[in-house]
Amino acid sequence: MYPVKRSGQRLILREIAVADIDAVFAIYGSEEATEHLSFEPRTRAQVGEIVARSVASAAAEPRTEYALVVVERATEDPIGFGRVALDPHQQRGATFGFALRSDAWGVGYGLETVKLLLGFGFDELGLHRIWGARSPLNAASARTMAAAGMTEEGTIREHILKAGQWRDSVVHSMLDSEWATIAPVSA
Ligand SMILES: CC(C)(COP(=O)(O)OP(=O)(O)OC[C@H]1O[C@@H](n2cnc3c(N)ncnc32)[C@H](O)[C@@H]1OP(=O)(O)O)[C@@H](O)C(=O)NCCC(=O)NCCS
Secondary structure (H helix, E strand, O other), X not given: OOOOEEEOOOEEEEEOOHHHHHHXXXXXXXXXXXXXXXXXXXXXXXXXXXXXXXXXXXXXXXXXXXXXXXXXXXXXXXXXXXXXXXXXXXXXXXXXXXXXXXXXXXXXXXXXXXXXXXHHHHHHOOOOEEEEEEOOOOHHHHHHHHHOOOEEEEEEEEEEEEOOEEEEEEEEEEEHHXXXXXXXXXX
16 A cells, blocks of 8 residues: 555544654654664664655565654654554454654644554454553653553563563554554544
């Protein structure tokens, strides 16, 4: 499926492009935004490689990765990044992730982003199950996924190696039957 575009009340999800390197670097290069993510802040060169790989993955056949930029409709500012990746060994399952630039936090954009990603996965990809893994200390992510109607499932022990330390992850998920009971955000 290409190109992906989903519209919410205040945000749009669209395909990532090479021109988005600085927008992604503003998140992936930031200590604050990556505090609870699975990796330490990236350099601009590393972000350039990630964006290039993401752009290339959109052309894969079959496509298994959807790297999407979150754009504020009013300003056209690319304020965030979202990703849906099909589970290689499960039927109609995918993991997802999301991150916003820190100056865009706290006004409901995280919740809208999660709903747009879930809507894309269930409505357009026909997925059965979407799940995300967060750091146990990531209260903002926990609240955001809960507010979107996702269920906290449990802990994957010592899932992530970050800065030389193993870290647990907490899994949240939603099923297509649950999504069907939730009011859509996209037009
Ligand atoms: C997680 C993230 C996307 C949340 O975005 P946001 O726009 O600030 O979230 P929203 O304003 O939509 O708030 C959604 C819910 O989270 C709560 N929340 C937001 N920030 C919070 C915080 N720091 N601590 C506790 N709760 C928080 C809000 O109160 C709201 O809950 P409610 O509906 O019960 O009131 C943002 O903090 C972020 O990009 N963090 C860095 C990357 C990251 O951690 N991504 C998730 C990886 S699993």
